[in-house]
Amino acid sequence: MRWDRCGEIQRQKVRAYLVLGLLSAALAVVLHLLYHRQTWETSIPNDCFAAAAVEPGAPRLVCLTFDDGPGVNTEPLLAILEEEKVPATFFVCAQPVNRPYLPLVRTIVQQGHQVAMHSASHQYAQIYQSTDAFWQDIKELRRQLEPYLSLGDLTWLRFPGGSTNTVSHRYGGRRIMEELKAQTEEKGWHWIDWNVCGEDATASHPDAEQILRNIRQDAADKTVCVVLLHDTKTAGQTVEALPGIIGWFREQGYHFCTVAQMEQLQGSLQSAGE
Numbered sequence: 001m002r003w004d005r006c007g008e009i010q011r012q013k014v015r016a017y018l019v020l021g022l023l024s025a026a027l028a029v030v031l032h033l034l035y036h037r038q039t040w041e042t043s044i045p046n047d048c049f050a051a052a053a054v055e056p057g058a059p060r061l062v063c064l065t066f067d068d069g070p071g072v073n074t075e076p077l078l079a080i081l082e083e084e085k086v087p088a089t090f091f092v093c094a095q096p097v098n099r100p101y102l103p104l105v106r107t108i109v110q111q112g113h114q115v116a117m118h119s120a121s122h123q124y125a126q127i128y129q130s131t132d133a134f135w136q137d138i139k140e141l142r143r144q145l146e147p148y149l150s151l152g153d154l155t156w157l158r159f160p161g162g163s164t165n166t167v168s169h170r171y172g173g174r175r176i177m178e179e180l181k182a183q184t185e186e187k188g189w190h191w192i193d194w195n196v197c198g199e200d201a202t203a204s205h206p207d208a209e210q211i212l213r214n215i216r217q218d219a220a221d222k223t224v225c226v227v228l229l230h231d232t233k234t235a236g237q238t239v240e241a242l243p244g245i246i247g248w249f250r251e252q253g254y255h256f257c258t259v260a261q262m263e264q265l266q267g268s269l270q271s272a273g274e
């Protein structure tokens, strides 16, 4: 009798340990997933253009920017830009999904657009491990782009997740973005975020009308708009949305330019009294 009870207690203990073990394993999985979740590049990263928001009479400029390509949508987008005679900037990657499309960067340049750097791998855990890891990734991106363009023209950069992202702190510490921004400037390069977001690559797969609504909402009252869009497969509706986006900015009296042209164009429009 006594031994039976002992055996029962023993079995209960084993069951309790098993349940506890399973619960801890589940918790570990959840924490891991949360920790390594890739954040969407949707929210506007900083207020670097805030000053441009209230300048009555200043010329209105818009830079359409396409991130994470080249990809399946790059050519259809180029065709629309060509037809509309609108320049744009492409912040490119060199992930396996991009590789078949990399020769398109030559066409992008030939059609008068700007190619700029985003990241080779776009993996936050990898690129933000250290400043060295980041520049190694950029070196790899430039190596893969070299056959198609002049590397001397590649002087603009957009940090994956934006320049004020906090996801990088997990991997490279709290100071990493400040260090990377300073090092970009030391190289004589430029970095730029965005202040208008189409939210075209989010999991909710917005349709063309929703993308335009997102843009109109962010662009309201901004003199200089840097619009974030994507030319990747996940952003399937961006091609549909683009003619409407261009039309809306035109109606509002905006001038289109690449990010490299922005400052110069602003100066020349201002002196022309536009």
Ligand SMILES: [Zn+2]
Residues within 6 Å of the ligand: 041, 067, 068, 118, 122, 160, 161
């Ligand atoms: Zn990106």
